[in-house]
Structure formats: structure tokens, C-alpha cells
Amino acid sequence: MTETLEIETPAPGVVLIRLNRPKQLNAINEVMRDELALLLASLARDTSVHAVVITGAGRGFCSGIDIRDFGPGMLDAQAPAIDRMRFQEAMAGLVRAVADLPQPVIAAVNGACVGAGLALSLAADIRICSTAATFGNAAILLGLSGAEMGMSYHLPRIVGAGVAADWMLTGRTVSAEEADRRGLVSQLVEPEKLVERSVDVARGVAELAPFGVQLTKRALQVNIAAAGLGPALELENRNQVLSHATDDAAARRSSRS
Structure with missing residues (x-):
């Protein structure tokens, strides 16, 4: 209270x-x-x-x-x-x-x-x-x-x-x-x-995958001030690699196949 x-x-x-x-x-x-x-x-x-x-x-x-x-x-x-x-x-x-x-x-x-x-x-x-x-x-x-x-x-x-x-x-x-x-x-x-x-x-x-959502929030915050496209892509690429390997992502891909 x-x-x-x-x-x-x-x-x-x-x-x-x-x-x-x-x-x-x-x-x-x-x-x-x-x-x-x-x-x-x-x-x-x-x-x-x-x-x-x-x-x-x-x-x-x-x-x-x-x-x-x-x-x-x-x-x-x-x-x-x-x-x-x-x-x-x-x-x-x-x-x-x-x-x-x-x-x-x-x-x-x-x-x-x-x-x-x-x-x-x-x-x-x-x-x-x-x-x-x-x-x-x-x-x-x-x-x-x-x-x-x-x-x-x-x-x-x-x-x-x-x-x-x-x-x-x-x-x-x-x-x-x-x-x-x-x-x-x-x-x-x-x-x-x-x-x-x-x-x-x-x-x-x-209802979305929490890890993917939180990585997206951080990328938006960081890349709004990115020095250029290159650094922004580097962060995005790493986020995708990290989120792709999660069980949550695998289950969601499977449900759509």
C-alpha cells in the first residue's frame, strides 16, 4: 500500500x-x-x-x-x-x-x-x-x-x-x-x-516475447543517438542473434509454421 x-x-x-x-x-x-x-x-x-x-x-x-x-x-x-x-x-x-x-x-x-x-x-x-x-x-x-x-x-x-x-x-x-x-x-x-x-x-x-521487446526498447534508445547507420546495424545484428536463439522465439516460430 x-x-x-x-x-x-x-x-x-x-x-x-x-x-x-x-x-x-x-x-x-x-x-x-x-x-x-x-x-x-x-x-x-x-x-x-x-x-x-x-x-x-x-x-x-x-x-x-x-x-x-x-x-x-x-x-x-x-x-x-x-x-x-x-x-x-x-x-x-x-x-x-x-x-x-x-x-x-x-x-x-x-x-x-x-x-x-x-x-x-x-x-x-x-x-x-x-x-x-x-x-x-x-x-x-x-x-x-x-x-x-x-x-x-x-x-x-x-x-x-x-x-x-x-x-x-x-x-x-x-x-x-x-x-x-x-x-x-x-x-x-x-x-x-x-x-x-x-x-x-x-x-x-x-503478450510478445519479453526478451525481444526489451532488446527493441534498448535499441530504440541507443540508436536514436547512433553515430551512423553502421553502429546502429551492429547493435541490431547482435540483438537478432541473441533473441533468435531463445526458446521463446523458437516456440513462436514453430506456432506460425
Whole structure:
């Protein structure tokens, strides 16, 4: 049991994580940060889990960090720089934990997806969003850098450098329609169908060979920054050789013959 998260298993091999501070639009406080970090670390070790869905309770996906009531760990601008760096690293660690999960992650974006929430969604492998969703980079509106929690790494790779610069430098609110048009999300669905559709996608992934799926996720992550076609092919070739020799692959080939 957790205070700020709801955890379900809606299909075999699928875990659904629901950020659960709806009155705060699921803003991340100290408890949620720590509970989510522990949960992601646990899922990374759980070989029975083959796909993960992250969504939010109520009207929001995640409205960023809870600057009004984060908890005793919140630091002010007068705190030593090293302490503020550790705080920032702990927040950024959530993004790394999502990206580093061996299982594919689907962000089911149901509403406001801002700041740290946007960063979490960008770290997911697939983003499916409700027509009611909105996206925004809030830090720059607070006098901070708009580049935080992996945003300057992930966003240009997803929507392109020019669009990323527009969104990150202005901090403007991006509609679900624009997010879909710019390629931020892979599907746009009605609010009442969002979780069902996201779980359906996760179920389909979970029914595939886990080793092949996880090798595919890693290849996508590595080869997006590959120096050229040659290094990308080298990794792909090794992945195919490794996955070809598994019992799972042999059984699936046999069932199709």
C-alpha cells in the first residue's frame, strides 16, 4: 500500500500506476517522489511484469512538483548549492528510472501534464493522450531554466529541435491536438477510453516475447543517438542473434509454421 500511488494489474504482465493526488492534479510531493522511485526500482527487478502504464487520478496527469506543499525536503534558494543539486538529482532520478525500466512504459496522459509531469511522459516509450490533455513546461514561467529532468534531451528527439524550442522557451500550453499533430503522442482518444486503450496496447506488448521487446526498447534508445547507420546495424545484428536463439522465439516460430 502506498499513500500517493494506486497500483493495479489490469491484464497479465501489465502494471498500471495511477498517480493519486487528484486534488493537487497529482503534483509530486516528497512522499510521491520517494514512493514512485521505490516502485520503479521494484518493477525493474520483476520479471513477471512485461509492460507498465502510468496515468493520473482525476483531472490531471501530473501538474509538476508541488511547490506549495512538497514536504520537509523542499529547499529554498539560500540552501547550500550542493543540497539543492542533490534535490534536483533526486527529481531527475524519476525520469532516469522510467527510461531505464527494461519493460516498455506507456504514459496515458489524461489531463494537465506540466513540468515534472511532462518530463515523466517524455521518458515513456509510448504516449497516448486524452482529448482533454494539455502539456506545458512550467519552469521557465517561474524564472527557472526550461531545460530540466531530461526535457532538453527527450523533447527535441520526439518533436524536433524547432518545436521543442518553441515549447520550452515560451512555456505556453500545448493542446492535445497540437501534441498529436507534432508527434508527441501516438494516439489521441476520448477521455473515457484512455485507460482502456492504453491497457490494450500494454496487453499486446506483454503478450510478445519479453526478451525481444526489451532488446527493441534498448535499441530504440541507443540508436536514436547512433553515430551512423553502421553502429546502429551492429547493435541490431547482435540483438537478432541473441533473441533468435531463445526458446521463446523458437516456440513462436514453430506456432506460425
